[in-house]
Amino acid sequence: MALAGNQEALSLCEGGAPMLYWNEGRENYLLSCECNCTSHDNTGWLVDRSSRKVQGVALGKTAVAAELVDVDSVSDILAAHPFCAAIDPGSLQAAEFVSLVKYPTGNEDSAYCFSPRTFITSSEGVVIEDYGNQVRDSDEEVFLATSAEIAAAVLALVKQAVAE
Secondary structure (H helix, E strand, C coil): CECCCCHHHHHHHCCCEEEEEECCCCCEEEEEEECCCCCCCEEEEEEECCCCEEEEEEECEEECHHHHCCCCEEECCCCEEEECCCCCHHHHHHCCEEEEEEEECCCCCCCEEEEEEEEEEECCEEEEEECCEECCCCCCCCEECCCHHHHHHHHHHHHHHHHC
16 A cells, blocks of 8 residues: 555655555554665565564565566566575465565676565564575664654554554
8 A cells, every 4th residue: 555645654764655565364564665766775664563563674675475486587677687596485475575685696697686585474473584594683684773753653654544
């Protein structure tokens, strides 16, 4: 759901395009601030409405898991780029959200590749995986600091958007 007309969302995203994602019947939401850029250096907040937990996260290019299963490259603004490694269909099926992170390859023919960053709900909460490996909570490149003030604003925004 695009939130481009919501001033609070625009303020939180500091110039990025605010988008809210969720899956029917789930309590988790992803508020993403998406740039219109080739780097896909996006950020956002993962929201668990049942526990009221908000976690800032580093994101890449928005993706739909079901659309990635049978493709071997990712369309980008200027060209298509390969995946960095073979995709695990099982992790895609289990994922609640997927973001494609762009990495340099060092190869002139294909300067970048994409790797899925998956967000999977487990008994421990939401687990984030890169390259199929769980990202540690201490990874400051993936888990971004979120102040109590920002967390409260994100929770209020999600509650308002879902109620509309």
